[in-house]
Amino acid sequence: MKSPLAPELRAAIWMIGSIVSFSFMAVAGRWLAAEYDTFEIMLYRSLMGVVVVFAFGAAFGTLGQITRASAPVQLVRNLFHFAGQNLWFFAITVIPLAQVFALEFTSPIWVLILSPIFLGERLTRPRVIAAVLGFIGILIVTRPGATPMNIGIVAAALSAICFAATGMLTKRLTRTESLTCILAYLTVTQLVFGIICAGYDGDIALPTAQSAPLLAMVGLAGLIAHLCLTKALSIAPATVVMPIDFTRLPMIAVIGMLVFGEMLDPWVFVGAALIFAGNYYNIWSETRKAQVSG
Numbered sequence: 001m002k003s004p005l006a007p008e009l010r011a012a013i014w015m016i017g018s019i020v021s022f023s024f025m026a027v028a029g030r031w032l033a034a035e036y037d038t039f040e041i042m043l044y045r046s047l048m049g050v051v052v053v054f055a056f057g058a059a060f061g062t063l064g065q066i067t068r069a070s071a072p073v074q075l076v077r078n079l080f081h082f083a084g085q086n087l088w089f090f091a092i093t094v095i096p097l098a099q100v101f102a103l104e105f106t107s108p109i110w111v112l113i114l115s116p117i118f119l120g121e122r123l124t125r126p127r128v129i130a131a132v133l134g135f136i137g138i139l140i141v142t143r144p145g146a147t148p149m150n151i152g153i154v155a156a157a158l159s160a161i162c163f164a165a166t167g168m169l170t171k172r173l174t175r176t177e178s179l180t181c182i183l184a185y186l187t188v189t190q191l192v193f194g195i196i197c198a199g200y201d202g203d204i205a206l207p208t209a210q211s212a213p214l215l216a217m218v219g220l221a222g223l224i225a226h227l228c229l230t231k232a233l234s235i236a237p238a239t240v241v242m243p244i245d246f247t248r249l250p251m252i253a254v255i256g257m258l259v260f261g262e263m264l265d266p267w268v269f270v271g272a273a274l275i276f277a278g279n280y281y282n283i284w285s286e287t288r289k290a291q292v293s294g
Contacts, residue, residue: 011236021225043194048219049187074185077169084162094152098253102272103156109134110164126285133278140271
């Protein structure tokens with residue numbers, strides 16, 4: 001039965017789920033950092049992911065779609081994602097949450113720059129303009145010289161680059177592999193990476209009665225956030241979804257202020273607005289070009 005709600009409204013509802021989930025994951029990750037390092041957080045998040053993915057795969061009969069044909073590409077993709085996620089979790093413990101989210105929005109800009117190398121795509125004029133606006137936004141958010149450059153800013157910026165590489169490799173994988181196959185490789189390989197990195201010192205902190213709900217929240221919130229975002233993009237075009245996703249920034253800024261006493265920095269919003277403008281201009285240009293050629 002077709003939903004009576006307009007596609008834009010249904011996409012907005014899904015995006016609310018994504019925004020709330022990302023925010024919960026950030027807050028839970030900040031609290032967990034007092035007891036766990038980032039590798040341990042990723043270990044338990046991946047463990048939750050393995051349980052959920054294989055349970056749903058078994059329920060819907062899609063486990064047979066997991067093959068070894070794309071294993072090398074899957075491994076490289078998941079290395080980038082593991083590195084990016086660990087850098088992200090580290091960044092949220094060092095710098096304000098709003099600054100982390102603002103720098104995370106640069107990931108599509110890095111896709112524009114790296115796609116000619118990874119995907120053989122042409123660097124068009126709108127993409128160059130989007131990249132320039134994005135980098136001006138980065139300079140405003142980080143303000144080198146005006147504020148001390150710290151490892152948290154570097155970690156957040158590097159995480160965006162890793163997420164960009166992850167996105168491009170995911171795009172390549174979706175041409176031949178199912179969602180179940182991609183998610184199964186993602187959760188299993190990251191669980192292995194997590195065990196190795198968290199256990200290199202011979203000491204892995206175990207869940208406690210207090211931390212177990214937060215660890216479960218990180219795992220579930222991450223899966224729900226990406227599921228909601230993917231669903232929203234399948235309902236409405238990116239030109240509709242992206243402005244809604246941008247509301248993550250003011251929301252996490254308010255949460256950071258109320259929960260962790262972080263100051264609201266207007267320059268973060270100015271820089272993030274330029275980053276958003278660059279991303280949105282590129283999406284609008286690509287959509288318009290597709291409509292004209294169609």
